[in-house]
Amino acid sequence: MNMVVCVKRVPDTSESEVHIDGSGKGIDTSRLSFGINECDNYAVEEAIQKKEALGGNVTVISLGDKQSDEVIRMALAKGGDDAIRLEDEAFAGSDAVAVAKALAAAVKDVEWDIVFTGALTDDDGYAAVPVALGEILGVPFATYVKKLEVMDDGKKVKVGRELEGGLMEMVEMTTPCVLGIQTGINEPRYASFKGIKQAARKEITIKSASDLGLDASDCGEAGSWAALEQFTPPVVGEMAEILEGEPDETAGKLAGILKEKGLV
Amino acid sequence: MCAEELDFIEKYDLLGCIQCGRCTGGCPVATRTPLRVRGFMYDGLNEERLEELSEKPEIWDCTTCFTCAARCPKGLEPLEVLIGLRSLLIEEGKVQPTVRDALESIFKDGNPWGSPRSKRMDWAADLDVKILEPEDEEKTDVMLYICCTDAYDPRVMKVAQALVKVLKAANVDFGLIGEEESCCGSEVRRLGEEGLFEMCDEENVEMMNSYNVGSIVAISPHCYNTLKKEYHGLKHPVLHYTELVAQLLEDGKLTLNTEMKKLITYHDPCFLGKQNDIYDEPRYILTRIPGAEYKDFDRCRERSLCCEGGGGKMWVETESKEERLAEIRVDDAKEMGAEVIAVACPFCLLTLEDATKVKGVDEEMRVADILELLAEAL
Secondary structure, X not given: OOEEEEEOEEEOOOOOOXXXXXOOOOEOOOOXXXXXXXXHHHHHHHHHHHHHHHOOOEEEEEEOOHHHHHHXXXXXXXXXXXXXXXXXXXXXXXXXXXXXXXXXXXXXXOOOOEEEEEOOOOOOOOOOHHHHHHHHHOOOEEEEEEEEEEEXXXXXXXXXEEOHHHOEEEEEEEOOEEEEEOOOOOOOOOOOHHHHHHHOOOOEEEEOOOOOOOOHHHOOOOOOOOOOOOOOOOOOOOOOOOOOOOHHHHHHHHHHHHHHOOOO | OOHHXXXXXXXXXXXXXXXXXXXXXXXXXXXXXXXXXXXXXXXXXXXHHHHHHHOOHHHHOOOOOOHHHHHOOOOOOHHHHHHHHHHHHHHHOOOOHHHHHHHHHHXXXXXXXXXXXXXXXXXXXXXXXXXXXXXXXXXXXXXXXXXXXXXXXXXOHHHHHHHHHHHHHOOOOEEEOHHHOOOOOHHHHHOOOHHHHHHHHHHHHHHHHOOOEEEEEEOOHHHHHHHHHHOOOOOOOEEEHHHHHHHHHHOOOOOOOOOOOOEEEEOOOOOOOOOOOOOHHHHHHHOOOOOOEEOOOOOOHHHOOOOOOOOOHHHOOOOOOOOOHHHHHHHHHHHOOOOEEEEOOHHHHHHHHHHHHHOOOOOOOEEEEHHHHHHHHO
């Protein structure tokens, strides 16, 4: 069973304040730390677990600059075999469709039965790459995958999709296929520091747009269906209440509100 | 089995063990968990069993308090065998999610609490403190090394704030590293992540050596122990804050004028007492507080009972349902009529304060760092 897993290096904005930069089309990342996109981390683990159970090869692919090597190495340290990084100025401004075009071109040279991606990214959150990638490759795809069983010697997979209200939709599909992995499908392992250092010895193949056989019209804004206009901060609505004070004080206020509204 | 495991016997001098059992006999957590460290000293001789031993959940019960090593008649350090077994699991990536998250957070943001580096100085937002510049021509007497827990934990950051207040009152020339400060790696090493600890050692030593300071003063005994005894090539002398403050009091540079009519006892942190023989300075400070009465625990100094906060235990829950050692400590304090348990370690502060809540005595008994008491007694 050969697999590809697509990973993205994203800013960690869960605990940090996010500020829009001067262009209005990006955020100030100078004080943010970066790491692997959360869903992608689960996708890596799923691919490695399937490799451990069934054998085969795991290729890690990332679109990004050299700094993305850090998340690629982490995936290699966990058990990935090969890595490809897609880097070209032409990729700047790509939406999910343009990213999917680049990924689709990259996997053409790789033997695979399943391409794993994260269900969505922590930064732009379109949740569209696995869908667009499946369409471009002309294979079955599923998103929000929280259960995966490989059947018939890898010819088919049974996939559980997490829906609202705790429902799990079970679908069967043939391979090759594209799966957008949701958090919680497994428990990602730890990549030790020594493991990451050893993984630095594995080669990461760098490919440009022309290496992938892509025209300028396939890449970046030209290859995108959507163009980013600008970011704006959300307006605080009338119903919003910001609790201020020491943690024990705010916790007390919050508990009071939850109780008052009958939520607990 | 990798090459490292072949050295297991030699690395921990397992053939030197005479199986006397003083390690298990003295182990504070042996009273409430299945951990029997003597058994690991014996079983570890069989290299084929290392993997099986590493999968025993009790290797995570050790708090690395050092009692086993302090009492070993052969001068061995049985706790290190347990750390060695943890490292086998770390290399395979098989650790609890809480441990994984703490280690990844240190790698990414320089602290184990999952908080961004950009928030490391929030605790000092309202304090007028000097941020040191590397290669500054002008020498600063003291560089404060603020533990990650002091920097990020809303309860413990009050201790760091108190330290600033006390040092200002004594006119000490001090500065902070600021957002560039990173985890010392003490807990990293004890969780078995040897490679990441080496990174902490190398990067912190290089960073700290670039500053022109007279000494480094650590708030946490865990940081103190690591900087002083485990780092390679650190050129500045390292002090625990109790050493500096005791000296300031002795020299008359710090005076305490506000009365505190309380019966205070002091809980010796393992990393300050057992591991670094600092017993007198904290007592010297506490007995200078005007109006305060001081009384030692029965089990004090080298016999002090571990609070179970070290050895990575902040991120590993023990399965035992037996009473926690910190709760026993609170019972002991209550029995002697203590109104304040003074501590000198962020982990002791958190574990003992939690225990007063579990015991329902948090209204009548206070757990406070020596620095908080000092700041009130100024």
